[in-house]
Amino acid sequence: MRVLLVEDTTGLGEAVRDQISDDGHAVDWVQTLGFAETSIQTTAYDLILLDLILPDGHGFGFLRKLRTSGNTTPVIILTARDQVSDRIEGLNAGADDYLVKPFDLSELSARVAAVARRYRGNPSPLIRVGDLEVDLGDHRIRRDGQPIELTAREWALFEGFIQRPGTLLSRSQLEDRLYAFGAEIESNTIEVYVSRLRKKLGRDAILTVRGMGYRLETHDH
Secondary structure, three states: OEEEEEOOOHHHHHHHHHHHHHOOOEEEEEOOHHHHHHHHHHOOOOEEEEEOEEOOEEHHHHHHHHHHOOOOOOEEEEEOOOOHHHHHHHHHHOOOEEEEOOOOHHHHHHHHHHHHHHHOOOOOOEEEEOOEEEEOOOOEEEEOOEEEOOOHHHHHHHHHHHHOOOOOEOHHHHHHHHOOOOOOOOOOHHHHHHHHHHHHHOOOOEEEEOOOEEEEOOOOO
8 A cells, every 4th residue: 555654753753654565565755744744745645644632733733634635545543632532533533543642553453444444444454455365464375275475565466456456556556655755766676575475376366468567367368
């Protein structure tokens, strides 16, 4: 996924960014609401992690504005405000989940995965794509009962395919799965990771459409 992290505390921001990156997601980290607004105008995010008290305003106002504009990107609020009334206000403003600081980073990973599953329309972590059994929660894949191990980056790319099985994805769409904003993109990265996925999932698992992109085969084509 492509994740926008809005957090002004440096230590926590670094820890959250590293945790979500280690889970295989691309993370853009900003420290003000102004930069957050600019980011969502230029980049399509799959999830926003939102602190409430920021140097240039309050997260609730940003969230209400986001929802009023019709933006349905899932939002998890990260805050030290632990009153029930704050949680209710956040959920009423349009948040999908609410995590109180300090929190365990592994819990954050689990909540990120759960919100992502809900927005894909499949709350179950277990799905089948072709002859692959995929556990979205644990990032595990089996074929004919045999486990297939993927690295974090291989999983990030594969997740992009399984979110839209059978759909043609361009190189730029796939690069967004792997790179945060401003990161240097190597010209052959996608080809390298697609090749690695084919070696692990099967030579015909991912189809190349020359000049256009790649598609995960579901045996429906």
